[in-house]
Amino acid sequence: MARDRHKHTLGDGPIQSDLRHMMNGLARGLDEILNGHSSGKKNGFVLMVFPFTGHDGRCNYISNARREDIVVLLKEQLARFEGQPDMEGKA
Numbered sequence: 001m002a003r004d005r006h007k008h009t010l011g012d013g014p015i016q017s018d019l020r021h022m023m024n025g026l027a028r029g030l031d032e033i034l035n036g037h038s039s040g041k042k043n044g045f046v047l048m049v050f051p052f053t054g055h056d057g058r059c060n061y062i063s064n065a066r067r068e069d070i071v072v073l074l075k076e077q078l079a080r081f082e083g084q085p086d087m088e089g090k091a
Helices: 016-037 067-083
Strands: 047-049 060-061
Touching: 016 047, 016 060, 016 067, 047 067
Parallel strands: none
Antiparallel strands: 047 060
C-alpha cells in the first residue's frame, strides 16, 4: 500500500527530463525579475508548459509559491474564465 502512495499520476509527476533544466532556469529568472534578490517575495508566479499535440493531458508546472496556494489560485481563475461571456475583439 505504501508503494501506491508514491506512485506518480498525471499532474503530480516531476517535470519531464527534457524540460527540467529550461524550466528551472526560467523559474529562477522570473523570480529574480519579479522579486529581485531580496529574501522576501512580493510576487508569485506559475509557469505551465505543455505540448500542443500528443500531450495526453501532460502539463509541466513550476512556481515560486506553495502548491496549496496555486490550487486555490487556479480554481478561482478557472471560475473567472468560465463566468466570462464569449468575447471578440482586436485589442
